[in-house]
Amino acid sequence: MTNFKEIAASLKFNSVIHNFNAGPSILPREVFQQASEAILDFNNMGLSILEIGHRTDAFQSVMDEAQSLLKELMQLNDSKKVLFLHGGASTQFFQVPMNLLDDNATGAYLDCGTWGIKAIKEAKLFGNVNVVASSKDRNYSYIPRQYTIPDDAAYFHYTTNNTIEGTQVAGIPDTHVPLVADMSSDILSEEMDFNRFSLIYAGAQKNIGAAGVNIVVVDEAILGKVNRKLPTMMDYREHIKNGSMLNTPPVFAVYVCMLTLRWLKKQGGVAGIQKINDQKAGLLYSTLESLPMFRLPVPIEDRSKMNVVFTMPDVETEKEFLSVCKSNGMYGVKGHRSVGGFRISLYNALPLSSVEAITDLIKDFAQKKG
Amino acid sequence: MTNFKEIAASLKFNSVIHNFNAGPSILPREVFQQASEAILDFNNMGLSILEIGHRTDAFQSVMDEAQSLLKELMQLNDSKKVLFLHGGASTQFFQVPMNLLDDNATGAYLDCGTWGIKAIKEAKLFGNVNVVASSKDRNYSYIPRQYTIPDDAAYFHYTTNNTIEGTQVAGIPDTHVPLVADMSSDILSEEMDFNRFSLIYAGAQKNIGAAGVNIVVVDEAILGKVNRKLPTMMDYREHIKNGSMLNTPPVFAVYVCMLTLRWLKKQGGVAGIQKINDQKAGLLYSTLESLPMFRLPVPIEDRSKMNVVFTMPDVETEKEFLSVCKSNGMYGVKGHRSVGGFRISLYNALPLSSVEAITDLIKDFAQKKG
CATH class of the missing domain: 3.40.640.10 (Type I PLP-dependent aspartate aminotransferase-like (Major domain))
Structure with a gap:
């Protein structure tokens, strides 16, 4: 089965796409490979x-x-x-x-x-x-x-x-x-x-x-x-x-x-994944808090570590940010229609590297918009 | 994606295995390939x-x-x-x-x-x-x-x-x-x-x-x-x-x-598949009817074209037949425990060639036991 795995690994899965979907959502890459093979x-x-x-x-x-x-x-x-x-x-x-x-x-x-x-x-x-x-x-x-x-x-x-x-x-x-x-x-x-x-x-x-x-x-x-x-x-x-x-x-x-x-x-079970989840949420919330352009509607003590919700001051800037996300392979960041703005989901299978990528993009966007 | 398809096609799917499972059951091979790829x-x-x-x-x-x-x-x-x-x-x-x-x-x-x-x-x-x-x-x-x-x-x-x-x-x-x-x-x-x-x-x-x-x-x-x-x-x-x-x-x-x-x-839709289904059921029932060793409990007018049920005169011969089926790659032929004997399911995706294979095996078995 080695050949199959090599081919699978070379397919389009790549670091260019970051999947922040709220659900159905990202699963571990090895799960996709094993599931594909079992079919x-x-x-x-x-x-x-x-x-x-x-x-x-x-x-x-x-x-x-x-x-x-x-x-x-x-x-x-x-x-x-x-x-x-x-x-x-x-x-x-x-x-x-x-x-x-x-x-x-x-x-x-x-x-x-x-x-x-x-x-x-x-x-x-x-x-x-x-x-x-x-x-x-x-x-x-x-x-x-x-x-x-x-x-x-x-x-x-x-x-x-x-x-x-x-x-x-x-x-x-x-x-x-x-x-x-x-x-x-x-x-x-x-x-x-x-x-x-x-x-x-x-x-x-x-x-x-x-x-x-x-x-x-x-x-x-x-x-x-x-x-x-x-x-x-x-x-x-x-x-x-x-x-x-x-x-x-x-x-x-x-x-x-x-x-x-x-x-x-x-990954070390729930305790192991919690450490990474804490890092992911910590990095994203602290980035958003440090930039006045972003508004966090939820008070600190009630914030979700799985779904990070934020808005921006005006609809035009939100549209622009959404478009920048899309062109950088950031999927599923649009907020639910009942809340508006953005929602970035950080489920277990989302790697820290995806959060680093979007925080870089957020900082870059905020700097350019000054 | 050509490579992927070639590898998939070369995998263990082969004419040696015939899947007569009553459900979950066989689906078209191209569906497995497409589904595997989509994962x-x-x-x-x-x-x-x-x-x-x-x-x-x-x-x-x-x-x-x-x-x-x-x-x-x-x-x-x-x-x-x-x-x-x-x-x-x-x-x-x-x-x-x-x-x-x-x-x-x-x-x-x-x-x-x-x-x-x-x-x-x-x-x-x-x-x-x-x-x-x-x-x-x-x-x-x-x-x-x-x-x-x-x-x-x-x-x-x-x-x-x-x-x-x-x-x-x-x-x-x-x-x-x-x-x-x-x-x-x-x-x-x-x-x-x-x-x-x-x-x-x-x-x-x-x-x-x-x-x-x-x-x-x-x-x-x-x-x-x-x-x-x-x-x-x-x-x-x-x-x-x-x-x-x-x-x-x-x-x-x-x-x-x-x-x-x-x-x-x-396949020509329902009319197209019906022609093949009629052939499949016709071949299997006529083979079983021609051999006194097999007993068909259902009267002709009520027989299912999807699930063919039959028994044999004694438990020992049934065990032997089941073992011959297994060693010839015929899966899922054992009857439901409430009815006993055998059940061969002929759903849409089962190719005629699988029915030909099992009727050959049935005839061969009957002759040897004859």
Whole structure:
């Protein structure tokens, strides 16, 4: 297979392109090479990964390794079950309350961004919702800090990182009720006591793998307590019982997760990648802060290390900057339409060199514009 | 890119391996090559298809082309909407009644195999189910023919092809109520008036593409009539309104569908592939029928052209045959545990040469054991 690898390595992947996409987003180059190869010949079987049965030993070991790597990297205890489910976080917005929230019970929610708003909307279909705090008053540009989570809530739900608004919750809220978190855009990016959560979910397409699969880490003890009857495919217990293969799983997407988790382990796991993530975010924020041309809407203590959001004084300068980025191979820097300006995403697979390249470009642009 | 293609072509894909997997299953070789290449460099962008945003023009044209190819190949009229959703048919087992069956209404179902049984189970969570006919009495080895579909049913649901039992429904049932069909294992394999159906669904991993995406073709006119409130992600109308991009779609799986549909069009579309499928099934069934050693449990008129099921007189001979298949590179021929014996799947992408190879082997085996 040496020839194949050489050719692959010589292809257009190069240092000229920097991918700051918010998701789907950059993955490690070696993952692309291994995934590309497996589509032609998986495990030297002479078959593509796309044409093998999910009940084969070959795929069973992919699923086993993906689950065990995630457990290891998150340092999960044995009460936590790891599932790779179809769909993304949007499905979890309703699957969580469907499984955990009885008609007359109350789910406590933190309202601090686009994804949380959607989660709250879906929860209301199943039970009562108590929004304990909101940052709507300032266009979700900060994380609320003063709030009380009622002890009788069925659970407390929050989004750890707000991809669109560029905010991130520091630390884990202190509460006695089961903690549920949407970690789609910052999972595995920094050390955290993941065992404090009763349920964690995350669309894979940022730090875990490719779009089309969703990670659920759940404590079995919180399941089976609601009165409603659940559709089989929506019941976490059914997926646990069937080892995350209740139906044909998204085979290739799970394989890409496994490859990405292997890569992460080689980087020194979550602790290792956190060091680089801290450097990346530190360099970009300090550069932007040092230049009066750029405005950072999020207060220091609430800034996301994954999605750096900033604006410029006028639309014309923003257009010009966007065009300079494009001509220098900087992709995916345009901000979400609801926030405007720019968003630079710094997920695990983005190398420090890409951040150095864009900070150089930022400094150069600011100097030229004087 | 010529070098890449040459290397890819020289890899282990060869005439020695024949893939009769029931699903995930064989796809056209050119699809594997194109998909493998896109993971390294999509559309000469210098980026992998796994790292591009789904809102980019590049992916929007993939989604557009996949939808329009499916419309063209199925000759759908304008009232039909085409969706590429997360998950597989198992999700549709409950999503269909959730969208179409009110608490007090009745869905009519044909009970003729493993997948239909699962669909019936999920429908009962939402309303009443009238099982109009069943072939349970003979282990689902035939298709019931004498039954009446009540005119007041909300819809009539059936599975067009039973992957596990090797049966297939010939023709389209005559009814005034909306027709709903699970076509996971025979969609696009033969000509059919697809416009007769109000809703068609199919997991992609047999005739359409890779696992992890599900096709739904729905007539908008039947939607929005139930009283219950639907979770956003479960509401077909929301997906239609958002052009099948309500959330991040399974980008790569949709791309593989597009490539496979392009290939099918080049084969002369559904009419073209049907001719080859008829040849394949004809050759295999006639070979098996000519040899007394093999037993075909399904009566001629109900036999599936996609999944050929047969048994042998004793377990020892079956073991021996399985071992001969393995040593001759014939993969995926073992029957489902609920039926036993053998199952040879003849999906669109399986070349006639593979069927010739296994019929030669079958004849050879029978002669030697003779």
